[in-house]
Amino acid sequence: MRQPVAAPGGVEGGSGAHTAAGLALHGLAAGYPGRAVIRALDLPRVPPGSLVGVLGANAAGKSTLLKAIAGLRPARGRILLDGEDLNACPPRERLRRVGYLPQALPQASSLVAYEAMLAALHASRPELGRARTQALIEAVFASLGLAGIALRPLDELSGGQRQMVGLAQVIARESRLLLLDEPTSALDLRWQLQVLQTVRTLVDRRQAICLMALHDLNLALRFCDRLVVLGPDAVLAAGLPAREVDAGLLHRAYGVQARIERCSHGYPVVLVDRAVDAAASDTDPHP
């Protein structure tokens, strides 16, 4: 099995060089009692302004990885955000710097969207004043195009609209590190693009860092700078530049035979030809 690919230019010098801005993971291990899902993940430093796609088949550990970084699941190893180990941070302080979007949609309650936002901000950032809170909500709803549903109860919204509200709850908190667990799973084509474009712009503008679990490889290749690819037994790539993904990696990660081609607009497009025997995953996919 190929070793995780180090990102060019982002290699850590040694244990003394952690003052640099960005996110780095060292020997991260997480999972359930008696079953390690992620054994040892080393992510070379990702600079601010990066959008990192977390890819992998079902049950490969995408959600576990994001939860472990957020501190919502116990993890060993070091998680360095701007040189500071998040595992040593008190939980509240940690969740202030990390905005985590759970995979589950906000539940269909009779809260209106605006109240869901108020509650999120009051609970996570009580130090913000009222005016600042209102301004943040205003700005986020405008950027996600949600102003029209602000006063509608969540139980009257579609799944996609609730997912957008959930995303708005995270974005409004202005965290340094965003962890988005499949933020487009309930969205139609137009909104998938809209959401990824919004996150891309936000990451660039705020110089934030975003790790995003995705199932859609085309979206991942188009919007992400780098990738973390989790395989069934081991980490296949960590910090790999998105343009360096090849068919062999997709074969090992997903058990499919696929091609990556350029469309007429120059975007990379993944074409999946067929599923292959998972047991053959270590052999060369190209005959």
Added chain:
Amino acid sequence: MTPPADAMPADVSLARRYRRFSGARLAWIAALALALAAGFVLDVATGPSAFAFGDVVAGLLRPDVLPIDQRVILWEVRLPQAVMALLVGAALGLAGAEMQTALNNPLASPFTLGVSAAAAVGASVAIVGGLALPAFGENLAVPLGAFAGAAGATLLVQLLARRYGASVDTVVLFGIALLFCFEALLWLLQYVADSDSLQQIVFWTMGSLARAAWNKIAIVAAVLAPCCAWSLRNVWALTALRSGEDQARSFGIAVERLRLATLLRVSLSSAAALSFVGIIGFVGLVGPHIARLLVGEDHRHYLPASALAGALMLSLASTLSKTLIPGVVLPIGIITALVGVPMFMALVLGRRRRA
């Protein structure tokens, strides 16, 4: 997903629109409070000897205008009962609302975790054992027994949840297990009780405001006040919990701890409420539903509206219990269940039809 439907002029900010929107909710809360005031006066005016509406208001504001016999009836009989109805109703409404949020289940009530059955067991032990604890010129053994039972059940659920995790499923499982246990114990006590004690037990479990008195009201209020203040501290966390457990956790809310604290508060206030009046069901289940329909689930509005709705329900039930059969005061627990069941069905089915 559809594009924003009700487009608003760009200069109207969301905050302003939300203020207008929540203004309507505050108006509903005010309307509930007004209805409660009217219901309260009606409750005081109703009884064996007729009181004119005006006399009640006058007697409340300036006691010395009434003749002495009316003043005694008003201040020593009618008022304590009406105030107790109000307090107990508010406590149960508030407790029910918090319980439904903490357990994320619209069918939860203050009694879901077996508090009422445990209180009944405690009261029955005092009755069957013939325990006497004279204070304030009355036997306080029964209410104390009821409170001890309810508090014991609460502590048991808390201990188990701390040991085995406080997820919704675990907590409900423990609650149901305790409920069946205490019901069996109650039957056992009824089985061994003599006919006199049996009658007392049965009456206690039907609920009654007849023994209300100012010193008991003071005790109930003294337990409720800190519980209310504690609830207020948690309004934002509880509101955040309504947008989902995973979401709340990602905001930095310790969901398990919040749930245990809420359960403790709910159990304390409902135990205090029912130890003097017996078991009054359905108020804690229906009150929050009424509140939710009127003001939604932002807990800044939802909690006060639930308390008001609970108080209003119990005030009206108290009036009904005195008027349904002339000359007889029916146990109030029977009324709340008989009126509450159709009301609950109507609310739930009405909501389903709209959806």
